[in-house]
Amino acid sequence: MMHQRSEAFFQQACKKIPGGVNSPVRAFSSANETPLFVDHASGSHIYDVDGNDYLDYICSWGPMILGHAHPLLTNHMQEVIEKGISYGLCAPEELVLADLIVDAYPGIDMVRMVNSGTEATMSAIRVARGYTGKDKIIKFEGCYHGHSDCLLVSSGSGALTFGTPTSPGVPEDVVKNTLVCEYNHIDSVKACIKANPHEIACIIIEPIAGNMGLVNADKKFLQDLRKLCEEEKIILIFDEVISGFRIAYGGAAQYYGVTPDMACFGKIIGAGLPVGAYGGKKAIMDMVSPSGPVYQAGTLSGNPLAMHLGVRLLTYLKQHPQVYEELNQKGAYLKEGIQDILNEYNLPYQIHQCGSLLTLFFTDHTIKSYRDVKDIDQKAFVSYFQYLYDHGILIAPSPYECMFLSTAHTMEELDHTLSIIKEALKRL
Ligand SMILES: *Cc1c(COP(=O)(O)O)cnc(C)c1O
Numbered sequence: 001m002m003h004q005r006s007e008a009f010f011q012q013a014c015k016k017i018p019g020g021v022n023s024p025v026r027a028f029s030s031a032n033e034t035p036l037f038v039d040h041a042s043g044s045h046i047y048d049v050d051g052n053d054y055l056d057y058i059c060s061w062g063p064m065i066l067g068h069a070h071p072l073l074t075n076h077m078q079e080v081i082e083k084g085i086s087y088g089l090c091a092p093e094e095l096v097l098a099d100l101i102v103d104a105y106p107g108i109d110m111v112r113m114v115n116s117g118t119e120a121t122m123s124a125i126r127v128a129r130g131y132t133g134k135d136k137i138i139k140f141e142g143c144y145h146g147h148s149d150c151l152l153v154s155s156g157s158g159a160l161t162f163g164t165p166t167s168p169g170v171p172e173d174v175v176k177n178t179l180v181c182e183y184n185h186i187d188s189v190k191a192c193i194k195a196n197p198h199e200i201a202c203i204i205i206e207p208i209a210g211n212m213g214l215v216n217a218d219k220k221f222l223q224d225l226r227k228l229c230e231e232e233k234i235i236l237i238f239d240e241v242i243s244g245f246r247i248a249y250g251g252a253a254q255y256y257g258v259t260p261d262m263a264c265f266g267k268i269i270g271a272g273l274p275v276g277a278y279g280g281k282k283a284i285m286d287m288v289s290p291s292g293p294v295y296q297a298g299t300l301s302g303n304p305l306a307m308h309l310g311v312r313l314l315t316y317l318k319q320h321p322q323v324y325e326e327l328n329q330k331g332a333y334l335k336e337g338i339q340d341i342l343n344e345y346n347l348p349y350q351i352h353q354c355g356s357l358l359t360l361f362f363t364d365h366t367i368k369s370y371r372d373v374k375d376i377d378q379k380a381f382v383s384y385f386q387y388l389y390d391h392g393i394l395i396a397p398s399p400y401e402c403m404f405l406s407t408a409h410t411m412e413e414l415d416h417t418l419s420i421i422k423e424a425l426k427r428l
Contacts, residue, residue, distance in 0.1 A: 001390055005049040006037040025061075030378075031385040031397035041068035043408040046394060054394035055413055059404035061396075062242050062267035065313075065323070065356070067408025072316055073271055073309055080308050086300060093307035100314040101269065101277060104250050105240075107259035111279030112288055113302040117241035117266030118146025120276035121204065123296045124262050125150065127280070128202035128235040130294035131287045136196055138203040138234075140183040142212035142370025145204055145239050145264075153178045183209060183369035184217060186224045193232055202235040202262075207252035210242040210402045212370050213359035214352045222258040229261070235284065241266035241276070242402070247355045248324055249317055271309035274300075323407055327356035330405050330414060334358055337418040341425050349380075356405035360384075373400065380428050387424035393417055 013020035013035075021027045021035055028035050037049045044067050046056040056068070066072065094113060101111045114120050125137055125148075137150065145151040152166045153175050165175050179196065182188040183205075193200060207222055209215040229236040238260040244251040245268040253259055262280035269275050279285065287294045317323055335353035338360060342349055348364035361367055362377040362384070381399040388395055395403050 001052045001392070002050050003034065003036070003048070003052075007034050009037040009049060010034050025396070025398065025401070028397040030399075031382055031389070033386070033389065033397060036394070043067040043069070044406060044410070044413055052392070054389075054392050055409070055417060057393070057395045057403040057405070057417075059406050060267075060272055062246060062404055063270065063272040064404070064406050065246060065268055065327075066316070067406040070408070073312055077305075080305060083304070085305060086303055088299060091302070091304050091307070093304055093311055094302040096311045097269070097277075097307050097314070100311065100318065101265065101279060104245070104314070104318065105263055105279070106250055106253045107261070107281065108263055108279040109282040110285035111277050112285070112296065113307070114276040114278065114296075114298055115274045115300055115303075116146065116276045117239075117264065118148055118276070119298070120241065120264040120266055120278040121145040121151060121237075121239055122148035124237050124264050124278040124280070125202060125204065126296065127278070127284060127287050127294050128237060128262065130292070131284050132201040132233070132235060134199055134201035135177045136179060136199045137177060137201055138179045138181055138189065138192060140181055140205055140209075140370075142183055142215070142373065143204075143206045143209055143239070144211035145206075146241075149174045150178050151204070153180060182371065183212075183215065184221050185369060186221055186228070189225065189228060193228065193234070198232075200232070200234050202237050203229060204237040204239055206239045206242070207256060207258070207260075208243040208247055208354055208357070210357060211400065212373050213361055213367070213400050214354060214357045214402045215367055215369070215373070216352070216354050217252075217256070218368075219256050219258070222256050226258050226260075235262060235280075236260040237262040237264065239264045242357070244268060245314065245317055246327075246357070249321065269310050269314065270306050271313040273303070273306040273309055275303075275306045275310055324355065326407055327405055330409060330411075331356050331358060333411070334403075334405070334414055334418070337414070338421060341418070341422045345425055345428075347425060347428065357402040358405075359402050362399060383428060384424045387427060388420055391420045391423070393420050 010020050039047050039049045046054045098111050149170045152170050179192050207217050240251040240263050244265045248254040264278045266276040286292050289295045331353050338351045350361040352359050362380040
């Protein structure tokens, strides 16, 4: 495929935007490609500025669960916009979205809207610290919770060591309170708590990790975490920014039957507009300003357009539980198809799937935590990615991401995708 116009845009962009992109994953650099510039998108398809047509398995990294430009979301938007684009004041739609989230999600009594997943996790941690009066937090190697300072901590630190910043500009002093444990490894958490008695405010986790490739938490691990947090009076925070309203209407909490004290949302709840939210039990959320002393604010928080789209999408998902059944079936179908190809060519790679999320790991061993994904075959991934990309199948340009499915992906398109994947894997 030709990418001349994308390349020209990219060269221009590099002069005015760092690295030519507004978020690093869009750079395509880990797949040795230049970024794609999109012209428009519809259903399961993305069309770039060179007129190429791709089957899109990025789905805006999650929000597009019904596919792009779904009429449910695009119809009548003109009327909504004409009522005003932002008020910076209260509007009834905020209530409706809060109701939908509280109703959907186990254990959440109250919710505060913000503008991104990053803001949601950052704010949830501030509230957990304010509520407990403790400073230290535990996160897990390989889990991503947005780019706020205290969460941008190197994967690679062992359980009992202090985290080291992933990025220059993040002071050691800030991340010294972030402790890093191993995913799916309860002993690493127990040891960490023991070494920091009565000092830990919260544990934050992606209950279905989607940012080291797709790695599910073991149910037993989450149950043990839940128990441990109760015993130690630590607040358990589920980061459901990817999994919320995608794995099930009630997110990973519903999927596992494990209820956290707080949860963070993003991506789907704004249907593609910049929205995040954090919520929790009433006693915890009462800490948030202006009802409590923990400050958190946002000029555009609860923006009327974003609330309107979020309400439309969540209402639809609530009324159509068969969406989740359909996505599960499609996900399982792709997984089985890929496993058959791996078997046919005797390739040892690991295919993970949970609902509408999938990752093909280019490694021959079982994957339970970040340690297991560190040595994947980058070269094989690049060759695989490029073959798919050249043949109109767009997956995330990184071996540590998920494939996202939407209801717009048809069975014929999945079969077509499998035929391209087969050719790509045959060439390895
Ligand atoms: C995407 C993501 C975030 C950050 O959300 P942004 O809207 O990009 O700030 C946080 N946590 C998880 C699990 C995510 O996947």
